[in-house]
Amino acid sequence: MATAASAPPPALTFPRPIFAAVSPHPFLQAHLSADKSAIRANGRAAHEFRTPGVNTGSLTHCNGSAVVRLGNTSVVCGVRAEILREEDTPGTSAPAAVDASGEVDDDEINEEGEDEIADLRLLVPNIELSTGSTPAHIPGNAPSTAQQSLITRIRTLLHSTQLLRARDLRITHTPPTNASDPDAAPESELKGYWVLYLDVFFLSLDGCAFDAAWLSILAALKHTRLPRAYFDDEYEGILCSDDPAEAASLNLRGLPVPSSFAVFEGRGEGEGEKGSDWVLSDPDAFEEGVCREIVTITVDQGTIRRVEKSGGGVVGRETMKTLVKRAVERWGVVEKATHGRA
């Protein structure tokens, strides 16, 4: 840094925030390679996640809602249910599946019925980042690429984990008796679907947007109660009962929890030399800015549901194994947080 180097250059010193802003990479590396106490700039150890805080049911006009906090990241998710009438659905989408699932009550994945949710777009997840939550997303512009990719990742995870059951969303009707043939068993027919709008608003963003958004959706869906809907012959439409005792919760399939990791590639002392690497759990915005390789592992209890990895080649098979272990440990913590206060 010193230009006129005749005398030994005076050591250049800065207060912490300025050092972090001027040269983020060496700043984080200095923290991580400290001998005695190797902690990240935010005071966490490399393996440490932020404790999730979950608060449900605060929004009036939603069937289910949740506020999730991960450190300085805070998210609101509202689930709103509206009705899609059968005559408004394009084409015929496996009405046969209805009769079967009316009686069959098991946890098996009903293969033929499950495409309904994706085909009819019964889940409408959307994410809004430009709420002043971060200086990078200023309102007034179209959704940024980051926001669009976040929405897509959330949607594919919703569909690939088959979190919701199509049976919970169907509205069926069984006519009392058939006048011409009183002996025939009444056949239930499909009258409509519940459509769930999942709106995720970021109040404050400090890294790990995907994890936070997903957790808020999960907590809100767990809290969601749909009123009992039935087809009314007199009204010739779908009506709902406002009795809370008749309302049903959604029967979610498992609890997939994503854990994000960022790989910090240390720089060596000399030219072309490679320093050591660190894998940081649950990176914050500052760390995300310095790291290139990001790994997101979604686990449910002990099984891996999805692995996403991009940006580099540091994480090999061995590292991946330890990351999965870390993600499984994280699952336990999140499971407690969503259950404890829900």
Place this chain on the structure above:
Amino acid sequence: MATNMDRRRNNAPSGGTHAPVFARTLREPEYLQTLRPTRARGQNELRRIYLQTGIVPSASGSAYLEIPSSTSISSSTLIKPASSLKIVASIQGPKPLPRSAPFSPSLLLTTTVKFAPFATRQRRGYIRDSTERDLGVHLETALRGVIIGERWPKSGVEVVLTILEGDEDGWWGDAHASGSGWGLLNVLAGCITVASAAITDAGIDCVDMVCGGVAALVRNPDSKDGKDLIKILDPCPVEHRDIVAACAVGYLASRDEVTEIWMKGDVGSDPDALIEGATHASVGSLSVVKEVLLESLQAKFQKQIENSQGAQKRKAEDVEMTG
């Protein structure tokens, strides 16, 4: 529906969806009336205000305002009760304008007001509609006169408000209620108050604290001919069957100045009384804002004093720049 197609977001099914209809709202009108909320406060009594600053750490200033609804949530029905008012304000900046922008001798203020899709009884879209733009313009007028913009030449500041839950235009059981826009006045007053708290939190110089307040003329439900009007402060439109006129102001209490007036309805011969009522309401909310800001300032300075005491120590802790 196809015209509302937004290619950058996930869209609803193309057939369109309908909000659920509850059977009892159609079949039992008498039952419905039992759910109608009524005003329990006095004519000059405001609703309770909850305010907190500094809730968005990544912004330079932020605040959260909540006015809980006075009606208790009944557990015997799923029909949604009257909504409360919940607004988040976040300030980004002041920061330098881009090089391409023309020279500006004072701070450029941009206000954005957005309802969340779940903020109201009818679901809202993601693209800003005319109401939201209108509210944004009203808010900008209210704030522009307060900020001392000359101290930030060539810079801009973004004031972003997200309405998580908005006051309704009237009781949902009344057919004429929706679209009348009485609720918007409350939303605007809330926006002014919370934005002003956030601006102070951001440390932007202002001539005074601006605060929002609303007053309304309603028909007295107890009178016989229904011609008798009473003036109330901080009206909750859900609680009143007939609102005749309402007025929202942005008021600077210590200078006795008004930066913004929005008046609706048939004011009659004496509009000044209504405006004065609204300023009284804004003074009420100012007392809350002042207290909250004092508290947060105290917390801030406490930290600074501690830091300056440890200044000597910190000097030694300065990080040496290597690599």
